[in-house]
Amino acid sequence: MFNGERINSTENRSVLHIALRAPLDSIINNDGKNVVPDVWQVLNKIRDFSESVRSGAWIGATGKVLKDVIAIGIGGSFLGPLFVHTALQTDPEAIEFAQGRQLRFLANVDPIDVARNIAGLNPETTLVVVVSKTFTTAETMLNARTLREWITASLGPQAVAKHMVAVSTNLTLVEKFGIDPNNAFAFWDWVGGRYSVCSAVGVLPLSLQYGFSVVEKFLKGASSIDQHFYSAPFARNLPVLLGLLSVWNVSFLGFPARAILPYSQALEKFAPHIQQVSMESNGKGVSIDGVPLPYETGEIDFGEPGTNGQHSFYQLIHQGRVIPCDFIGVVKSQQPVYLKGEMVSNHDELMSNFFAQPDALAYGKTAEQLLKENVPRPLIPHKTFSGNRPSLSLLLPSLNAYNIGQLLAIYEHRIAVEGFVWGINSFDQWGVELGKSLATQVRKQLHVSRKKGKPVEAFNFSTTTMLTRYLQESADVPMEDCTILPKM
Numbered sequence: 001m002f003n004g005e006r007i008n009s010t011e012n013r014s015v016l017h018i019a020l021r022a023p024l025d026s027i028i029n030n031d032g033k034n035v036v037p038d039v040w041q042v043l044n045k046i047r048d049f050s051e052s053v054r055s056g057a058w059i060g061a062t063g064k065v066l067k068d069v070i071a072i073g074i075g076g077s078f079l080g081p082l083f084v085h086t087a088l089q090t091d092p093e094a095i096e097f098a099q100g101r102q103l104r105f106l107a108n109v110d111p112i113d114v115a116r117n118i119a120g121l122n123p124e125t126t127l128v129v130v131v132s133k134t135f136t137t138a139e140t141m142l143n144a145r146t147l148r149e150w151i152t153a154s155l156g157p158q159a160v161a162k163h164m165v166a167v168s169t170n171l172t173l174v175e176k177f178g179i180d181p182n183n184a185f186a187f188w189d190w191v192g193g194r195y196s197v198c199s200a201v202g203v204l205p206l207s208l209q210y211g212f213s214v215v216e217k218f219l220k221g222a223s224s225i226d227q228h229f230y231s232a233p234f235a236r237n238l239p240v241l242l243g244l245l246s247v248w249n250v251s252f253l254g255f256p257a258r259a260i261l262p263y264s265q266a267l268e269k270f271a272p273h274i275q276q277v278s279m280e281s282n283g284k285g286v287s288i289d290g291v292p293l294p295y296e297t298g299e300i301d302f303g304e305p306g307t308n309g310q311h312s313f314y315q316l317i318h319q320g321r322v323i324p325c326d327f328i329g330v331v332k333s334q335q336p337v338y339l340k341g342e343m344v345s346n347h348d349e350l351m352s353n354f355f356a357q358p359d360a361l362a363y364g365k366t367a368e369q370l371l372k373e374n375v376p377r378p379l380i381p382h383k384t385f386s387g388n389r390p391s392l393s394l395l396l397p398s399l400n401a402y403n404i405g406q407l408l409a410i411y412e413h414r415i416a417v418e419g420f421v422w423g424i425n426s427f428d429q430w431g432v433e434l435g436k437s438l439a440t441q442v443r444k445q446l447h448v449s450r451k452k453g454k455p456v457e458a459f460n461f462s463t464t465t466m467l468t469r470y471l472q473e474s475a476d477v478p479m480e481d482c483t484i485l486p487k488m
């Protein structure tokens with residue numbers, strides 16, 4: 001990976017997200033060319049652009065400062081930036097830099113997501129960042145056209161130049177869409193979508209919200225782990241150890257899931273992000289050479305912040321199925337609260353749970369202990385905890401931009417380690433293609449049925465029945481040749 005070899009063999013690409021956060025003087029080659037200067041050229045462009053927007057030097061079509069940003073993107077062009085944004089939102093340093101500004105994310109093609117995103121915003125003070133590696137993703141492009149309409153309907157078509165910018169590897173399509181290439185921020189095909197948060201995909205929206213200096217700390221944190229991963233002996237190498245634990249749990253012990261349980265509300269979007277990084281990377285059925293695998297790979301990742309999860313799905317984890325857990329704690333809260341007269345601070349209360357849960361999973365509670373506590377015999381089987389349930393705990397010193405970058409890179413590399421051991425390609429995602437092409441077929445059918453009254457055909461019986469019913473029941477929904485935007 002670090003040598004720039006084309007380890008993503010099914011797409012014939014290198015995998016160099018480590019270059020996105022490498023110091024300017026590093027050398028990381030792709031096809032014999034050092035890519036680090038290109039990375040820094042884009043980072044510097046982001047620094048300049050975000051500073052001009054934040055300072056008011058760059059203004060909207062009607063002369064107003066652009067204080068609100070909507071980032072449109074989905075999957076890897078959304079989840080990583082959302083995780084980092086959510087984590088920074090309560091960081092005291094980042095808060096200072098975000099005064100008076102808003103960052104929102106429009107991901108789902110559901111028009112309700114459009115309505116929620118534009119609610120309360122004025123196009124005059126809004127900058128839209130269209131984020132798509134390919135610039136062809138159906139959901140993102142329809143959302144981009146929708147917000148282009150939202151802007152032009154109120155400010156005129158010339159306003160696009162001031163109110164819409166793009167992040168993509170496909171600058172030709174960016175220009176075709178009508179966004180000035182000067183307002184486009186490039187990245188490269190050696191960055192996988194789910195590994196792209198350190199490219200302009202994350203750095204641009206986050207710099208607009210928090211300023212480049214904060215985001216640079218996040219990049220430095222990620223880079224520190226890259227260096228650790230590259231050079232630390234395996235016995236002390238965090239991503240290697242974590243990756244091996246996961247392989248052990250999945251392939252040797254046969255536990256198919258992994259719960260990601262941060263004891264920090266600021267990390268509430270961490271599990272959804274890692275869900276994509278992990279499941280899109282390692283959810284494979286064949287080896288890198290295309291041979292069906294004789295063992296299971298990949299985890300079913302899910303998670304919620306503690307203590308909320310404790311009151312939701314932990315019952316199953318303690319007494320039902322065995323689900324290896326990652327507990328993530330933070331020593332110093334971003335937002336400490338102490339109440340006079342309380343036994344512990346609010347953060348200590350949270351952390352009491354962080355320390356208790358792994359113990360409960362590991363050691364459980366025996367029938368003997370319950371008998372000593374005079375638990376009635378019929379209840380003993382219900383109150384017994386088997387123990388011997390694996391978990392691991394990570395304790396971060398604090399949660400600032402730097403540590404957030406470290407946490408991200410630990411998981412990115414851990415997931416790559418798992419893929420290397422399993423002998424799969426963790427960097428392609430062919431499994432998403434079939435659903436996409438069937439959706440294209442449905443889209444065409446909906447169009448001809450609604451416009452020309454054509455019956456549903458060429459689908460299986462179940463889909464034909466459902467589609468026909470859907471069309472019948474929504475025949476009264478207005479489909480005039482005019483634009484309708486949300487009324488919220």
Ligand SMILES: O=P(O)(O)OC[C@H]1O[C@](O)(CO)[C@@H](O)[C@@H]1O
Nearest residue numbers: 075076077132133134137193432
């Ligand atoms: O950035 P793009 O090209 O719009 O792609 C968005 C997402 O779609 C996928 O290709 C498939 O879900 C992801 O890998 C990617 O992050």
